[in-house]
Amino acid sequence: MTKILAISSVAILLLASLFFWQRDKHPAEMPAASSKKILYWYDPMHPEQHFDKPGKSPYMDMDLLPRIAGEKMQGEGIRISPAVVQNLGVRVAKVERIPLSTEIDASGLIGFDEREVAILQARAGGFVEKVSGLAPGDIIAKGDAIATLSIPEWTAAENEFLAAQADPSLKEAARERMRLAGIPANDRREIERSNQAFSSFTLRSPLSGVIQSLEIRQGMNISAGQTLVRINGLSRVWLDAAVPQSRSNEVHEGDRVSARIFSGETVEGKVEAVLPVMSEASRTVKVRISLPNPDLKLRPGASAQVRIGHSARKTALAVPSEAIISTGKRTLVMVSRGGGRFVPVEVNAGEEIGDRTVILSGLHENQEIASSGQFLIDSEASLAGVMAHGHPAKEMKP
Structure with a gap:
């Protein structure tokens, strides 16, 4: 038994000696994270912005990443040569802040002004x-x-x-x-x-x-x-429009109204009240519109097509609608990093206003995005294995 213990002890000593000999012989093979130099910190969504210390990104709810000397940054995306960009007809547009001046189309019925009785x-x-x-x-x-x-x-x-x-x-x-x-x-x-x-x-x-x-x-x-x-007086009439409940919060007292009546004429008026009761049958909210009727052309009981528009009370970021890539599961845009480099970025898209789409989160003002040819760029990015950035950022305030 004593002989076996002695042999085991010798074996352990030999293995330990071999480990330390290998470590001293090949020191470069051991991790040396402390020797790597950090050039700066960056947000992979906005690698062009440099920070001198770690922390939270001012653009997204995520930590800044270190830029290590000799390493490739995350978020560099795919690079396309200028000749290919020209052949694809790629155009870029800026993310801009626009007024939220929307229009709502509805139908309504003309009635008496019950205040003029x-x-x-x-x-x-x-x-x-x-x-x-x-x-x-x-x-x-x-x-x-x-x-x-x-x-x-x-x-x-x-x-x-x-x-x-x-x-x-x-x-x-x-x-x-x-x-x-x-x-x-x-x-x-x-x-x-x-x-x-x-x-x-x-x-x-x-x-x-x-x-x-x-x-x-x-x-x-x-x-x-x-x-x-x-x-009942007829100098003014009420036009009660049925606005879908999903858009009722967009209508406010004083909003301008354009009503197309049965004769084909258009009459201008304004919203007098948004009534508090919703129709259970149609799930619409009644909006009362006051219209002038000097020529008595507006007949109570007649129907009219209504377009309600309100002056801009808020602004929002928006991009050309053609720049949006909708996959069915998520919505992407191709953000330009300059020099022919593009990065797919996931965004939360809102309503369309004209030829623009409101961006609720994922971008910030003045970023450049591909407004044409983005589908081909997206295909190139997919082939290159470039993944779209998730976790859309909250909208940056100006």
Whole structure:
């Protein structure tokens, strides 16, 4: 047993000696990370930017990488010769910040402006002596006669006023009684001017519009508070547009509106209100638009095609839509690094505005991208094994 232990000890000593002899003989084969010189730190998405110390990238939520002397940087992409670039017809464009001025197309129905309405009621009991030749749906002008009414209470107040002419205090009290009885101001002035009472009174329209309801007929009795006529004005109308719920937050009060009506004409107006209730059936939000109607061409009940556009309240980064490469799983653009070098970069794309596509993340302002020939560059990058950068960066603020 003692002999076996001795032999084992000798073997271990021999192996240890061999290890240290090999290490001293080939020192260059051992790792020597500490001897490598770090030139600077960089973001692989933006290798042109150099930093003198490690940390987080100002462009992306990732750590900066060291640029080691003699090593190739990550993110250099694929390089294409100027002749190939010319043959492919590659053009570059800058990532620009544009105003978010969008337009929404919707359909709507024209209706009455419910703020321009007159409801005429009887202020005292009486009866209808005469009704003008009117009916619901008729157009009526401001001041037109609607009916002639006989109201005994008003006649009594008039006679009391005329009898009190000699006494100033009584006269003033009688004048106030006529006002409280509901006699119109024009009739009160006419009584004072002519110094005589009227046995009947003319009911007149207070505004121009269309008669919605006419609840009086010749010879019928009326009571205080009874609704006699309802008139809707037509100088302005409402256009209620149905905006999809997905875009309802883009519409604001005061936004400009262009409405194409049934006659083919276009009328300009503005959004008056975005109503708070959503239609359960169509999943749309009603947007109320106020339109001028001086020629009465806008008819309540008619349909119209609406285009809503709002002035720019925000800006966003955008690229030409033709620069976008959509694979079905992700969206790429080819970022130019200069000297014919391109890097595929994954981006989050937003809505299209004209011929531009909004970029939500992945790029920053003034970067150059391939706006044509990018599909061929992408093919070259795939053949060369160049991978697109993932984890799109948050949009850089100007």
